[in-house]
Amino acid sequence: MVTENRQQDTSAQAITSRRRVLAAAALAPVLTAAGPAAARTLPTGTTGAGHGKRIKPVPTGLDDWADVAKALGRRGNMLRGTTYHMGFPRRDLQVVSEGVVVTPGLALGTHVAFVRYADGSTMIMGDVVVTERELQRVTDAWQANGIEQTALHKHLLSQTPDIWWTHVHGHGHDAVALARGLRAGFDRTGTPPAVPPMRSAPVDLDIAGMEAALGTAGTIEDGLYKVIFVRRETIADGHLVLPPGLGSSSAFNFQPLGGGRAALSGDCAMLADEVPHVLRALRRGGIKLVELHNHHLSEDPRLFFTHFWAVGDGVALARALRPAVDATDVVPNS
DSSP states (O other): OHHHHHHHHHHHHHHHHHHHHHHHHHHHHHHHHHHHHHHHTSOTTOOTTTOSSOBOBOOOOGGGGHHHHHHHTSOOEEETTTEEEEEEEOTTOOEEETTEEEOHHHHOEEEEEEEEBTTSOEEEEEEEEEEHHHHHHHHHHHHHTTOEEEEEEOSSSSEESOEEEEEEEEEESOHHHHHHHHHHHHTTSOOOOOOOOOOOOOOSSOHHHHHHHHTSOOEEETTEEEEEEEESSOOEETTEEOOTTTTOEEEEEEEEEETTEEEEEEEEEEOGGGHHHHHHHHHHTTOEEEEEEOSOSSEESOOEEEEEEEEEEHHHHHHHHHHHHHTSOEEEOO
């Protein structure tokens, strides 16, 4: 009996050992693939564990980005003195989601941001709208020009035609080269040329009631009412400290439908332990979940984003959003 038990123990140990070898073999390609990508984000003299010394963004002005604007064929605007922002609304698309004709400002806007750092380098980050037919050729163009993709996902439910949203990222010491890399992808889409911005006009929504429900004021842009919250924490992407709100904001867009009703498209930025509370709060409010994913590859702390959709009375939608906002560590965008 003792001999039999020892044989069983030896057999079990052998099986466990083989399983560990097989698991290690399965993980090896993943770890090997991750290595070079992680190394690209680290400057000389840093380590992967803590990303070494973090580098902060420096203030810039519009003149600092004139060559970038030329490369991309349009001018942008400055946000918080450190972020050069450019918008590329897909006015060429006629998109319908659950019976609602989606305006470019609600969910069809491509946005890219450029940030200059104390070491003279530039980081780009963006969210780009592409059709399903455009997606693969756009991806090929970016890969040929050193632009990385960090997410691929949906913002809308059951949309026609099929639309995808992809996050892009780049970092280097030649901002114009990064801009040209982005442009290579944009030129393989139907993104139209820039047009003068629309004049703000009143929207058919109870703005006062919505502000009271959300506890903050929003803005009216392109015929929509928009509210933005930003994370309180300092967020870093690898060794690069992100300006407040960049890649870490919760944004709610309300498209008026008449009679005080609105279509809501938005997303919440969350830490892992906030995710279940936010998802439950949204569903309790009757808001439909669209996507749960990451926007970045190496941010710290790790962030998750949920996209959502709803149609209803504007004030009721704002009230439904409030518990989700309260479940995250955010402050109104200043």
